[in-house]
Amino acid sequence: MNRRVFLFTPLLLAVxxxxxxxxxxxxxxxxxxxxxxxxxxxxxxxQDLQDRERLHTEQSLQGExxxxxxxxxxxxACRAEHGYLIELAxxxxxxxGLNYKDERAAALKWLNDLGDPYRFNLYDxxxxxxxxxxxxxxxxxxxxxxxxxxxxxxxGELNExxxxxxxxxxYESLKGAKTL
Amino acid sequence: xxxxxxxxxxxxxxxxxxxxxxxxxxxDVYEFETDAQRAQYxxxxxxxxxxxxxxxxxxxxxxxxxxxxxxxxxxxxxxxxSEQEIVDFMVERFDExxxxxxxxxxxxxxxxxxxxxxxxxxxxVVALIASKRRRATTNAKKAADGALxxxxxxxxxxxxxxxxxxxxxxxxxxxxxxxxxxx
Numbered sequence: 150m151n152r153r154v155f156l157f158t159p160l161l162l163a164v165x166x167x168x169x170x171x172x173x174x175x176x177x178x179x180x181x182x183x184x185x186x187x188x189x190x191x192x193x194x195x196q197d198l199q200d201r202e203r204l205h206t207e208q209s210l211q212g213e214x215x216x217x218x219x220x221x222x223x224x225x226a227c228r229a230e231h232g233y234l235i236e237l238a239x240x241x242x243x244x245x246g247l248n249y250k251d252e253r254a255a256a257l258k259w260l261n262d263l264g265d266p267y268r269f270n271l272y273d274x275x276x277x278x279x280x281x282x283x284x285x286x287x288x289x290x291x292x293x294x295x296x297x298x299x300x301x302x303x304x305g306e307l308n309e310x311x312x313x314x315x316x317x318x319x320y321e322s323l324k325g326a327k328t329l
Numbered sequence: 330x331x332x333x334x335x336x337x338x339x340x341x342x343x344x345x346x347x348x349x350x351x352x353x354x355x356x357d358v359y360e361f362e363t364d365a366q367r368a369q370y371x372x373x374x375x376x377x378x379x380x381x382x383x384x385x386x387x388x389x390x391x392x393x394x395x396x397x398x399x400x401x402x403x404x405x406x407x408x409x410x411s412e413q414e415i416v417d418f419m420v421e422r423f424d425e426x427x428x429x430x431x432x433x434x435x436x437x438x439x440x441x442x443x444x445x446x447x448x449x450x451x452x453x454v455v456a457l458i459a460s461k462r463r464r465a466t467t468n469a470k471k472a473a474d475g476a477l478x479x480x481x482x483x484x485x486x487x488x489x490x491x492x493x494x495x496x497x498x499x500x501x502x503x504x505x506x507x508x509x510x511x512x
Contacts, residue, residue, distance in 0.1 A: 178383065181423075181424060181426055183424070184420065184422055184423055184424035185422075276397060280397055280422065281422060282422070283422040283423045283424070284394075285381045285392075285394040286381050286392075286394060
């Protein structure tokens, strides 16, 4: 009797292994959570993209729930998501641009040609703030709460599916919490 | 005359090729004050993992972020930071993912101690099976010993030697036949 129960151990092990592997199906191994999750944006001091005289610090990213979109003119997916950013801005979502390892002239031309969804743009030609934030490839979009803490990061193109799936509900709940 | 022209234009072309080669070959060159710093740089870029091109260390990767990370590693080494400080610096920005040697924490206990637990479990299973088998054989021997009394045993032994003997004889008598057959 005891021995018969023993015979089931390989089956049990196989089932357990199967379950472990099964839960990993559909999981995107390239999806990494931001190391700054629930932490404030690191301190920085960067020029405004349009107005060199204007300096921004981490305090510029506080006061309301907002998106910080990391973009560059050399990044094809940034072009793909640009139209959707304009639509989000029209819906009243505050978006701050972080122009990442780019050239000012090219970036200004881009905004001129494609439209400007951003409240303002931080100019980060050496990717300093990008590095401190843990940006590893544009585009990335960070959701900040009113205290300027990172609450979510999306790596890759932002579109309606991503917005409905993760960023939108989080944005709404953070906004709701703020007005309470 | 035209041959001479061809020769000069060819050598000019070769010269241009020579000029362009070094600029392509070098990706980034870092200088260090001491050999220890160089060694530290080499070991650090091997244990730091590129977040963009996963499964490559930053020494091996051409991704822009990997080159940024190498630059930061170089800067931090020259600033006199220790290996652990530099790893912490990267983990602060890119999370535990960025190191090939994750910290021992409740989330990584299974990773660090799992293999040892499995090893111990395996040894226990082997020991259990071995002791069980030994007990089984001694039991069988005892059972066999107990089943026959001395007289029966002697009879059995006699029988066995007799059988072995006749078998040997049989083989002897068989042998010539075989040889005949073989011949």
